[in-house]
Amino acid sequence: MADAVMFPRVAFVGIGLIGSSMARVLRRDKLAGSIVACARRQETLDACLKLGIADAVTTDPAAAAENADLIVIASPIGTNGDIARAMAPKLKPGAIVTDVGSVKRAVIDAVAPHVPKGVHFVPGHPLAGTEHSGPEAGFAELFQGRWAILTPLIGSDPAAVEKVAAFWRAAGSKLATMDPDHHDRVLAITSHLPHLIAYTIVGTASDLADDLKQEVIQFSASGFRDFTRIAASDPTMWRDIFLNNKDAVLEVLQRFNEDLTALQKAIRRGDGDALHALFARTRAIRRGIIDAKQA
Amino acid sequence: MADAVMFPRVAFVGIGLIGSSMARVLRRDKLAGSIVACARRQETLDACLKLGIADAVTTDPAAAAENADLIVIASPIGTNGDIARAMAPKLKPGAIVTDVGSVKRAVIDAVAPHVPKGVHFVPGHPLAGTEHSGPEAGFAELFQGRWAILTPLIGSDPAAVEKVAAFWRAAGSKLATMDPDHHDRVLAITSHLPHLIAYTIVGTASDLADDLKQEVIQFSASGFRDFTRIAASDPTMWRDIFLNNKDAVLEVLQRFNEDLTALQKAIRRGDGDALHALFARTRAIRRGIIDAKQA
Numbered sequence: 001m002a003d004a005v006m007f008p009r010v011a012f013v014g015i016g017l018i019g020s021s022m023a024r025v026l027r028r029d030k031l032a033g034s035i036v037a038c039a040r041r042q043e044t045l046d047a048c049l050k051l052g053i054a055d056a057v058t059t060d061p062a063a064a065a066e067n068a069d070l071i072v073i074a075s076p077i078g079t080n081g082d083i084a085r086a087m088a089p090k091l092k093p094g095a096i097v098t099d100v101g102s103v104k105r106a107v108i109d110a111v112a113p114h115v116p117k118g119v120h121f122v123p124g125h126p127l128a129g130t131e132h133s134g135p136e137a138g139f140a141e142l143f144q145g146r147w148a149i150l151t152p153l154i155g156s157d158p159a160a161v162e163k164v165a166a167f168w169r170a171a172g173s174k175l176a177t178m179d180p181d182h183h184d185r186v187l188a189i190t191s192h193l194p195h196l197i198a199y200t201i202v203g204t205a206s207d208l209a210d211d212l213k214q215e216v217i218q219f220s221a222s223g224f225r226d227f228t229r230i231a232a233s234d235p236t237m238w239r240d241i242f243l244n245n246k247d248a249v250l251e252v253l254q255r256f257n258e259d260l261t262a263l264q265k266a267i268r269r270g271d272g273d274a275l276h277a278l279f280a281r282t283r284a285i286r287r288g289i290i291d292a293k294q295a
Numbered sequence: 296m297a298d299a300v301m302f303p304r305v306a307f308v309g310i311g312l313i314g315s316s317m318a319r320v321l322r323r324d325k326l327a328g329s330i331v332a333c334a335r336r337q338e339t340l341d342a343c344l345k346l347g348i349a350d351a352v353t354t355d356p357a358a359a360a361e362n363a364d365l366i367v368i369a370s371p372i373g374t375n376g377d378i379a380r381a382m383a384p385k386l387k388p389g390a391i392v393t394d395v396g397s398v399k400r401a402v403i404d405a406v407a408p409h410v411p412k413g414v415h416f417v418p419g420h421p422l423a424g425t426e427h428s429g430p431e432a433g434f435a436e437l438f439q440g441r442w443a444i445l446t447p448l449i450g451s452d453p454a455a456v457e458k459v460a461a462f463w464r465a466a467g468s469k470l471a472t473m474d475p476d477h478h479d480r481v482l483a484i485t486s487h488l489p490h491l492i493a494y495t496i497v498g499t500a501s502d503l504a505d506d507l508k509q510e511v512i513q514f515s516a517s518g519f520r521d522f523t524r525i526a527a528s529d530p531t532m533w534r535d536i537f538l539n540n541k542d543a544v545l546e547v548l549q550r551f552n553e554d555l556t557a558l559q560k561a562i563r564r565g566d567g568d569a570l571h572a573l574f575a576r577t578r579a580i581r582r583g584i585i586d587a588k589q590a
Binding site: 078127131147149176182185186187189190191192193194195196197198199200201202203204205206207208212215216217218219220223224225226227228229230231232233235236238239240242243246249250252253255256257259260263264267268270272275276278279280281282283284285286287288289292 | 373422426442444471477480481482484485486487488489490491492493494495496497498499500501502503507510511512513514515518519520521522523524525526527528530531533534535537538541544545547548550551552554555558559562563565567570571573574575576577578579580581583584587
């Protein structure tokens with residue numbers, strides 16, 4: 001008999017950029033016996049079959065979860081609780097449920113209560129993505145060299161955590177383990193606030209009078225261009241992130257507002273020293289990121 | 296006799312990323328007979344000689360300008376008026392003075408009064424740059440495919456404007472002509488506000504408690520990483536931009552603040568519809584930029 005595959009049967013509930021990229025990794029490395037994809041829209045499921053990243057498709061999370069060894073919840077965070085509730089009766093003992101959400105506390109609170117005894121829930125979050133969405137946008141190399149953060153629960157089965165970690169290592173990710181609440185605070189500043197700001201500034205631009213707007217598009221210099229790329233990310237996914245990491249985002253947003261007000265005052269007063277001091281200080285953070293090889 | 300070069304003698308007053316990239320274009324295309332570089336710091340001048348982008352160097356703007364056919368002011372905006380005053384007595388009739396500042400009205404107001412009759416001032420702004428600074432950071436391809444905006448004065452000599460335009464075409468730039476005040480409003484939103492926001496958010500991060508800050512650096516996801524790159528730009532250059540485009544920046548900052556407050560309220564109230572509506576809307580701007588081939 002050949003070596004057993006890592007996961008005889010894998011189910012993706014939600015299969016967009018992230019889920020389909022994970023499915024491609026499973027296919028490439030032959031880590032899954034079979035893959036079933038679950039999505040609400042038939043169009044998404046047709047795309048998965050056409051792309052060859054699923055062997056079977058369904059719109060029913062319970063049907064997808066039945067007999068699966070690994071279930072990946074990869075849909076917008078707001079749906080995760082309902083999905084877990086729907087799947088619960090069909091989850092087989094020893095199955096592993098994981099997710100990929102950008103917020104961990106809210107997902108754990110929504111999903112964990114529905115996970116039956118004997119089934120292992122290993123919350124996860126790959127720090128990877130592009131501004132594109134849908135299963136066609138995925139690619140197996142998306143996670144290469146990027147962090148995958150796991151936030152295991154107290155009492156999580158170490159063997160189950162290790163199996164999820166093994167998948168991410170196969171995907172080329174660097175692994176880290178964090179407390180869920182700490183994860184949410186870190187991500188609020190590294191990812192959620194930047195997206196919120198980018199959405200805001202691009203929204204401000206789209207309210208400009210038409211003639212000015214045309215020129216803003218035509219002459220978008222590097223700063224604004226970067227923001228529009230960030231602000232082109234999936235709206236439903238990001239709505240759910242902000243609704244589910246409200247406290248951490250509002251806290252960091254308040255600090256940001258205070259700092260912005262101080263800068264605004266410095267500009268109004270023509271206080272060049274204050275401006276220069278801040279602008280010089282931020283270079284140090286960039287150097288730290290370059291040293292950490294995240295640039 | 297061989298074809299006459301475009302500019303027998305070119306002077307750069309200030310020669311960092313932009314100036315040195317322009318000098319490299321002049322060298323590559325043999326557009327200058329000789330190049331003189333002027334900077335305050337001997338270290339910068341030594342670098343120019345070592346890089347072979349200047350034939351002569353000086354710390355005196357007047358000495359640099361003497362007998363020059365083209366004088367490029369490429370130093371932080373706040374210095375431009377003093378530079379113009381210092382150069383004025385040495386500018387020869389028929390010489391062309393241009394600049395590369397990200398703000399046009401304030402530069403024109405500071406420089407134009409010092410430009411003698413018979414000398415042509417053609418204000419310009421290449422929409423190009425990187426987060427690196429200094430003459431070593433320059434490269435001849437920096438302007439390739441990027442916009443160069445000229446904001447000629449009423450009564451500017453068309454032949455002088457055309458000579459500056461010819462340089463930018465040689466550099467590979469696309470050319471546009473704009474009214475200076477309009478330029479400043481467009482740049483306030485496409486470039487100045489994004490930089491201000493990036494500086495703010497990175498500053499907010501650098502005020503975090505040390506343990507959190509380390510993780511922000513370690514796990515900087517795409518959003519924050521992009522911001523740190525923007526916020527690593529030259530502090531003196533950006534201080535001067537904000538001091539000299541105060542009105543346009545404060546106006547657009549006020550709109551931004553109103554929009555951010557509305558988003559903050561939507562998050563606090565859990566108003567998912569409002570969040571989704573904004574996040575979907577901003578995708579249209581991104582599509583416009585992709586269609587305009589600025590992405």
